[in-house]
Amino acid sequence: MAAKKTATKGKAKNKNSPRRKGLTKADVLRKCKQLSNWGKWGPKDELGVLNYITQEDIANAASLIKRGKVFRLGLNLDENGPQNGLFGGRWNPMHQMLATGTDAVQGIQEPLTGMRYADDAINLPTQAATQWDALAHVFVEDKMWNGYNATLVDTRGAHKNAIDKFADKMVGRGVLLDVARYKRKKRLADGYGITIDDLENTAKKQGVDVRRGDFVLINTGQMADCLDKGKWGGYGGGDAPGLAFETVDWIHKKEIAGICSDTWGIEVRPNETVDGTNQPWHWVTIPYIGIVHGEIWYLRELVEDCKNDGIYEFFLCAPPLVITRGTGSPINPQAIK
Secondary structure, three states: OOOOOOOOOOOOOEOOEOOOOOEOHHHHHHHHHHOOOOOOOOOOOOOHHHHHOOHHHHHHHHOOOOOOOEEEOOOOOOOOOOOOOOOOOOOOOEEEEEEOHHHHHOOOOHHHHOOOOOEEEEEOOOOOOOEEEOOOOOOEOOEOHHHOEHHHEEOOEEOOOOHHHHOOOOEEEEEEEEHHHHOOOOOOOOOOEEOHHHHHHHHHHHOOOOOOOOEEEEEOOHHHHHHHHOOOOOOOOOOEOEEOOOHHHHHHHHOOOEEEEOOOOOEOEOOOEOOOOOOHHHHHHHHHHOOEEEEOOOOHHHHHHHHHHOOOEEEEEOOOOOOOOOOEEEOOOEEEO
16 A cells, blocks of 8 residues: 655656646545545444445346456465565565475374374565555544544554454446456556546447446556566555546545556545645545545456456456455455456
8 A cells, every 4th residue: 555755746647647646645635535425324334335235236247247257356365476575574474384294194193183294374464465545544644534533543453443444345337447458458558547438438439337346456557567467566655646636526426336457546646745745546536535545456457358258347256355444355266257
């Protein structure tokens, strides 16, 4: 998600991207208030825009399954992941064997346990690889989603807006917007800000509509490019293509239930701010609109299949791990067509 300051100076521009306004903290706070959904589902709500998804929506999404073809959207959990320690000291997953076949054949286990077996463990930040952000993940000043005080996230975890609230919620209609392909690029350039026009024109070109309660997946091509090169470079918190700040209005108007991307933090980097305000798009989306982020999603095979069959909608099943009081969760989402 967030990272150290990478504010642009003056009016941010990129030769590959439309000219963008130099945002200030005051601009961002005004947009937070303008698009706030606080109280929309009552003062005790902890689900945000997931409330848009109905049982009928889920049943209709299931009817999109025609071939039974499943696409994994989760990045491998191993030491070769994208984390570089730049933000928050996040590290790549560490896999450790607790018991092995070598132990078994040496006769170490059976006298103690009466059986031969293998066991292992992993150690990882909840946002090390493909993951959901919880609504407790980002604060604006001293508040988080629905006006809950930021102090409700303490050393024991998130007592409000935690990831375990989503345990049975992350299913429904998924829509892929392959912006890279629409722009006739294998990979959008770092610093390219995807505009509302880009989103709308991509959907039109693909012949798909974005509806209330959808999970929208954005392909920039950045992850696939890193995987092809065999190196992550600045992927984990550095410059990246991503959604321009203006798209917060589109997200709010469309009433979608989730926004996901193949990038580290979904929004464009460098950010569009001039005063050091970091990840301004996040300020609006999570705490005020109440929308969950799916970050670092592996889209390669899904992108190829959608290109081949021309169908950009599918059933999405992406439950988080039920981490009590967690502010995020690693996942392996499944798109089924």
